[in-house]
Every structure is written in structure tokens, then in C-alpha cells.
Amino acid sequence: MSVAQTLGKQPTAADAADAAVTLSASRPSLARRTKNRIASGAVVCAVALAAIPLALVIWAALTRGIERLDLALFTNSMWGVVGQGGGLLHALVGTLLVTGATALIAIPLGLAAAIYLTEYGGQRKLAGITRRAVDIMVSIPSIVAGLAAYALFSLLLGPGTRSGLAGAVALAMIMIPVVVRSSEEVLRLVPGDLREAGLALGSPRWRVIRKIVLPTALPGLTAGAVLGVARIIGETAPLLLVAGFTDAMNYNLAEGRMATLPVFIYTQWSSKGLDTAAYDQRAWAGALVLMAVVVVLQLAARALPPQIAKLRRNR
Amino acid sequence: MTATVPTSITTTTTPAGAASPAGAALAASETLTLAAEPPGPPGAVGSMSITDVSCYYGSHLAVADVSLEIPGRAVTAFIGPSGCGKSTLLRAINRMHEVIPGARAEGSIELDGVDLCAKEVDPVAVRSKVGMVFQKPNPFPAMSIKDNVLAGLIIRGQRPRASAADELVERCLERAHLWDEVKDRLKKSGDSLSGGQQQRLCIARAIAVQPDVVLMDEPCSALDPISTLAIEELMRDLARDYTVVVVTHNMAQANRISDVTAFFSLASAGQPGRLVESGPTGQIFSAPKVAATRDYIEGRFG
Known part of the structure; x- marks a missing residue:
């Protein structure tokens, strides 16, 4: 259609003729082509620049971490190790336990809040307050979450209490808003039609949510939860504060200090013994393992949601 | 759906007999038992x-x-220009308007003498007696074709046992004129069907919970002419066992399929919609009493 039409004027014969002329000579001018090339080049450069740090981090962790990526790393703790040898089994177990406990706290609470916001809250006052609270929680510095958990457990169980569970509570404060946000977005993608169809079959709303809305959104909810886990698995500061550090195995979340991978990396680097090379190698190997765990989680989250992609298309 | 059907009625022990296809004598005898149930x-x-x-x-x-x-x-059939409230009234019949915040209805809508609008009547119970089919086909994407038919029971946590489920699925899909097209892929997602097939699946889903009434809100407006014809035939067929109320913008469709036509209109935008006239479809289309009805039907309005 002619330009005149898109501008809302009545097209005339002259306009049509103009359009025909510009079309026949429609090769972009030299100036425009040059500008286009410069702009494209600048964008590509910016992308490359942003990717350089990522490449460097991966390169550094790979080349330095690979030296200690041996079986002993995954079968030993640091108990009684002062020089070469030792491993991060205690930290790996700690990370899995603390992260698992965090997920168990944060996913049900976050999902419940998201269900309230999408299915029941509407324009209610409580929904507005909840949304604002989630916005604020997202921006809480992680060290503050750690301090809050530290204070809570000190009040409940005596001053200076440190445990994996306290770490999980601190991390849950960081993860809950992430889960709420991602779950809310995914639940909103479930078409209202489906809720109406479920209600029209003569069933109460909560059953429609349980049997229709949640199963339809499940892949997206899972992806959101996995991304939330990936977000907190590398947290160091709050764990340093409330889970503490130990060289020994600790399988008990409720009692005693518990090592985790990020804190392991930090302590290997910050409090080296005489054989500094051994500590550095262990720190890099720990970094490599942690990054591998995060990458696996991210890939898993990406592999899951074809069904949600379909919902997006159909909207 | 011919000679085999009456025998299947005796084997299906469904209460109220709402889903049983009619033979005249049989329908009469069932009417008696049905009348004893609701007051x-x-x-x-x-x-x-x-x-x-x-x-x-x-x-x-x-x-x-x-x-x-x-x-x-x-x-x-409910006909009338956009905004005249025919869909709103339709939704009020099974109290689906209550889903919309701020929406409410006054007056009474009695089904076999029971007021569906009464406060003490549970809307969830009303909807299991008065089913609904929507404008856009909306099978549940997370469910197979089979589970879509059973959805009303599954949602309520009453999934029937395997043999009973198979029987119910076959009966409802037969009833919705869909069985032959999907019997080999019951485990597949409802998304894999065409629009017309999806709409028939939604009809099968609606009748699987044995309603007395099936409401349809422009069920063909998202479909091509051939699928529309299939749904129209199905609506005629359903009327042997169910009360069917359909909102449509298609005059010819209303004329073809309905026994009774109600014409709604509104004075101007923003004014409330009102029922202008209703009566046997033949009379409404050939000799309407109100001029506005004739103007609308003849395309001189809206």
C-alpha cells in the first residue's frame, strides 16, 4: 500500500505514480548503506566485548582447575589435609544438602505466592502488597539475608548458631522472589479459556488450578525453579556467615557448620597453607565444579519448556 | 448412532439418564424416573x-x-447485534458470570423448577448440570484426547476405572461425532486435532459429566464452513437428549438448527440489552411481530 494510505490520506493517482517511481529506484543510497555497515559493526563489537569476560572466566577455570580435577577431589574432604591432596567432597555434599533444603523451602512458598497472585489476588490490596514485597525482596543484598538468618537462628537456638539449615533459610530469602516472579509469569501464560472450561465442567476453582492450570504450566514452573536454584547455588556471603566452614564431612543440616562449594573456593584462596600452589589448584578445581553444576542446571531448564513456548505462541 | 444405541442405554447405569439417546418410549419411561429426582x-x-x-x-x-x-x-438460539447481552445472559445460566469480578445477575433462572440463581445453590453444582462450550475450542493441552473427555471427572478427583473410562470415552466421542476420527490416537494431545475436531472434543468433554443443558457461545465462529456444518448436525442430534442453547451471529445457522429463536437488541451503545421477541424459529424468521426483528434478520441493522 502507498505511503499516503498509511498516513491516512486519500490515495490519488499521483501518489500511486510516486510510489512506483521510488520502488523502481529503491536501492538504498550509499550513505545509508555505509551507516548500516558501521552500525552493524559496532553492535558486533559490543557483543564480542561483552563475551570476552565470559570466555576468559571459562578459560581460566578450565586451564587451572583441570590440574586437580581428579578422582581424589570427589572422594576426599579436607580433614587433616595441610598441603597436597584433599578434596571437596564435604563441600559438594554441603552444597547439595543446603541447595536441596533451600529448594524445599523456597519452591512451595514461592509457588503458593504466585498462585495467589495470578488466581486469587486480582486487584486486591494484599496482592499489591505481596507484589511490592517481592520487588523489594529481589533487591535485598544477599549478605543482609545472611544476617537476617543469623539473627533468627541466634534468637531461636542461642547466639552464634551455625548450621546448613540456617544457610538454607538465608538462601531461601533470596530464592523465593525469583520463584514467585518466574512462576507468576508462567501461570499468566496459561490461557483464561482453560480455567473457564474447567470451571464450566462443574468443579471448584482450586481443583481447576491443581488439575488444569498447574499441569499445563508445569514445564515452565520447573524451568523457573531450576533457574532459581542456579541463582542461589553460587551464593557465598550469606553461607560464610551462617553455615560457616569446616574441613570435615557434615551430613546433618540441623547441626554444626557445613562447608559449601563457594565457601570452599573462598577459604582455599583466602587461607592458604605453606604449599600455596595446592590451595590455589583446589580453589580453581572447586570453581570448575561449581560452574559445571550451574551450566548443567541451566541446560536442564532450557531443555524443559517446549510446552510453554507453545503457550506463548498461541497467546 | 442408530440401532446399537438403545441397547447401550440399558448397560450404562448412569443416573438421571441424561446422556441416554432417545427412543420415544424409552425417553418417556426415563422421564418419570428423572422427574422423581429433582423437585x-x-x-x-x-x-x-x-x-x-x-x-x-x-x-x-x-x-x-x-x-x-x-x-x-x-x-x-440467541441472536442479536454485538453488545446486546446474549452471551452475558448465556453465562448467567450456568453462573459463569460470577468468574468475572464485579459481575452479578438478578432474577431467577429455573431448570426443571429449581432456581439456579438462588444464593443457597452451589455454582459448582449448577455447572455440572449446565455445561458450556466456548467460542474458541479449548481442549486442555496437558491432557490426552481421552483424558480431555474424562476431564470433568478427573478435575473432581473421580477418574473412573479403566473399563468404565474406556466405555464413557467411546460413548461421549461417538455422541460428539468424533470417535471414528480419533479412536486410533486417544493417547495423543488434543492439540493435534483440527479446530473443528477440537470443538467436537470440547462438546464430548461437556456431555461426559452428564449435564441436562449444554450452552454454546458462538461455537462455530472460529471454524471453517465444513467444520461448522459438522457442529450444526451435532447440535441437532444433541437436542434429542439435552437442552441446547446457542448464541450465534449467523442468521442462517439460527434458522437451520434452532427450534426457538430469541432476538435481543439494544437501543444504542451503552444501553442495556433487552429481549425483543422470542418464538418458534419458523415464525421469527418468516413473520416476526416486531419490526426491529425483521430489520435485523433481513440485514438492515447491526
């Missing part, structure tokens, strides 16, 4: 009387003072 006038089979119904969205009056008799086991 209604004898012989009532899904007939409804709408009395002084007004629907509001917040303070906005959308439909005003509608009184209308809807005959049982027949097709009633």
Missing part, C-alpha cells in the same frame, strides 16, 4: 424458565429484565 413439574426434561433476569458488570446494566421460556430437549 420439578412432572415431565420436565431440562426446560428452563428465565424470569426478570438482569445482569450487571459493576454498576453497568448489561442485560435488563429478560423473561424467556426455553423448551427442554430442543435447540434455542
Whole structure:
């Protein structure tokens, strides 16, 4: 259609003729082509620049971490190790336990809040307050979450209490808003039609949510939860504060200090013994393992949601 | 759906017999048992009387003072220009308007003598007696074709056992004229079907919970002419066992399929919709009493 039409004027014969002329000579001018090339080049450069740090981090962790990526790393703790040898089994177990406990706290609470916001809250006052609270929680510095958990457990169980569970509570404060946000977005993608169809079959709303809305959104909810886990698995500061550090195995979340991978990396680097090379190698190997765990989680989250992609298309 | 059907009725032990295809004698005998169950006038089979119904969205009056008799086991068509409140009234019949915040209805809608609008009546129970099919086909994407048919029971946590489920699925899909097309892929997602097939699946889903009434809100407006024809045939067929109320913008469709036609209109935009006239479809289309009806039907309006 002619330009005149898109501008809302009545097209005339002259306009049509103009359009025909510009079309026949429609090769972009030299100036425009040059500008286009410069702009494209600048964008590509910016992308490359942003990717350089990522490449460097991966390169550094790979080349330095690979030296200690041996079986002993995954079968030993640091108990009684002062020089070469030792491993991060205690930290790996700690990370899995603390992260698992965090997920168990944060996913049900976050999902419940998201269900309230999408299915029941509407324009209610409580929904507005909840949304604002989630916005604020997202921006809480992680060290503050750690301090809050530290204070809570000190009040409940005596001053200076440190445990994996306290770490999980601190991390849950960081993860809950992430889960709420991602779950809310995914639940909103479930078409209202489906809720109406479920209600029209003569069933109460909560059953429609349980049997229709949640199963339809499940892949997206899972992806959101996995991304939330990936977000907190590398947290160091709050764990340093409330889970503490130990060289020994600790399988008990409720009692005693518990090592985790990020804190392991930090302590290997910050409090080296005489054989500094051994500590550095262990720190890099720990970094490599942690990054591998995060990458696996991210890939898993990406592999899951074809069904949600379909919902997006159909909207 | 011919000679085999009456025998299948005796084997299906469904209460109220709402889903049983009719043989005249059989229908009569079942009517008696049915009438004993709900406290209604004898012989009532899904007939409804709408009395002084007004629907509001917040303070906005959308439909005003509608009184209308809807005959049982027949097709009633609601026609009228956009915004005249025919869909709103339809949703009020199974209280789906309550899903929309701020929407409410006044007046009474009696189904076999029971007021569906009464406060003490549970909307969830109303909807299991009065099913609904929507404008856009909406099978549940997370469920197989089979589970979609069973969805009403699954959602309520009443999934039947395997053999009973298979029987129910086959019966409802047969009833929705879909069985032959999907019997080899019941485990597949409902998404894999065409639009017309999806809509028939939604009809099978609606009748699987054995309603007395099936409401249809422009069920063909998203479909091509061939699928539309299939749904129209199905609506005629359904009317042997269910009370069918259909909202349509398609005059020819209303004329083809309905026994009774109700014409709604509104004075101007923002005014409430009102029932202009209703009556046997033949009479409404050939000799309407009100000039506005004739103008609308002949395309001189809206």
C-alpha cells in the first residue's frame, strides 16, 4: 500500500505514480548503506566485548582447575589435609544438602505466592502488597539475608548458631522472589479459556488450578525453579556467615557448620597453607565444579519448556 | 448412532439418564424416573424458565429484565447485534458470570423448577448440570484426547476405572461425532486435532459429566464452513437428549438448527440489552411481530 494510505490520506493517482517511481529506484543510497555497515559493526563489537569476560572466566577455570580435577577431589574432604591432596567432597555434599533444603523451602512458598497472585489476588490490596514485597525482596543484598538468618537462628537456638539449615533459610530469602516472579509469569501464560472450561465442567476453582492450570504450566514452573536454584547455588556471603566452614564431612543440616562449594573456593584462596600452589589448584578445581553444576542446571531448564513456548505462541 | 444405541442405554447405569439417546418410549419411561429426582413439574426434561433476569458488570446494566421460556430437549438460539447481552445472559445460566469480578445477575433462572440463581445453590453444582462450550475450542493441552473427555471427572478427583473410562470415552466421542476420527490416537494431545475436531472434543468433554443443558457461545465462529456444518448436525442430534442453547451471529445457522429463536437488541451503545421477541424459529424468521426483528434478520441493522 502507498505511503499516503498509511498516513491516512486519500490515495490519488499521483501518489500511486510516486510510489512506483521510488520502488523502481529503491536501492538504498550509499550513505545509508555505509551507516548500516558501521552500525552493524559496532553492535558486533559490543557483543564480542561483552563475551570476552565470559570466555576468559571459562578459560581460566578450565586451564587451572583441570590440574586437580581428579578422582581424589570427589572422594576426599579436607580433614587433616595441610598441603597436597584433599578434596571437596564435604563441600559438594554441603552444597547439595543446603541447595536441596533451600529448594524445599523456597519452591512451595514461592509457588503458593504466585498462585495467589495470578488466581486469587486480582486487584486486591494484599496482592499489591505481596507484589511490592517481592520487588523489594529481589533487591535485598544477599549478605543482609545472611544476617537476617543469623539473627533468627541466634534468637531461636542461642547466639552464634551455625548450621546448613540456617544457610538454607538465608538462601531461601533470596530464592523465593525469583520463584514467585518466574512462576507468576508462567501461570499468566496459561490461557483464561482453560480455567473457564474447567470451571464450566462443574468443579471448584482450586481443583481447576491443581488439575488444569498447574499441569499445563508445569514445564515452565520447573524451568523457573531450576533457574532459581542456579541463582542461589553460587551464593557465598550469606553461607560464610551462617553455615560457616569446616574441613570435615557434615551430613546433618540441623547441626554444626557445613562447608559449601563457594565457601570452599573462598577459604582455599583466602587461607592458604605453606604449599600455596595446592590451595590455589583446589580453589580453581572447586570453581570448575561449581560452574559445571550451574551450566548443567541451566541446560536442564532450557531443555524443559517446549510446552510453554507453545503457550506463548498461541497467546 | 442408530440401532446399537438403545441397547447401550440399558448397560450404562448412569443416573438421571441424561446422556441416554432417545427412543420415544424409552425417553418417556426415563422421564418419570428423572422427574422423581429433582423437585420439578412432572415431565420436565431440562426446560428452563428465565424470569426478570438482569445482569450487571459493576454498576453497568448489561442485560435488563429478560423473561424467556426455553423448551427442554430442543435447540434455542440467541441472536442479536454485538453488545446486546446474549452471551452475558448465556453465562448467567450456568453462573459463569460470577468468574468475572464485579459481575452479578438478578432474577431467577429455573431448570426443571429449581432456581439456579438462588444464593443457597452451589455454582459448582449448577455447572455440572449446565455445561458450556466456548467460542474458541479449548481442549486442555496437558491432557490426552481421552483424558480431555474424562476431564470433568478427573478435575473432581473421580477418574473412573479403566473399563468404565474406556466405555464413557467411546460413548461421549461417538455422541460428539468424533470417535471414528480419533479412536486410533486417544493417547495423543488434543492439540493435534483440527479446530473443528477440537470443538467436537470440547462438546464430548461437556456431555461426559452428564449435564441436562449444554450452552454454546458462538461455537462455530472460529471454524471453517465444513467444520461448522459438522457442529450444526451435532447440535441437532444433541437436542434429542439435552437442552441446547446457542448464541450465534449467523442468521442462517439460527434458522437451520434452532427450534426457538430469541432476538435481543439494544437501543444504542451503552444501553442495556433487552429481549425483543422470542418464538418458534419458523415464525421469527418468516413473520416476526416486531419490526426491529425483521430489520435485523433481513440485514438492515447491526
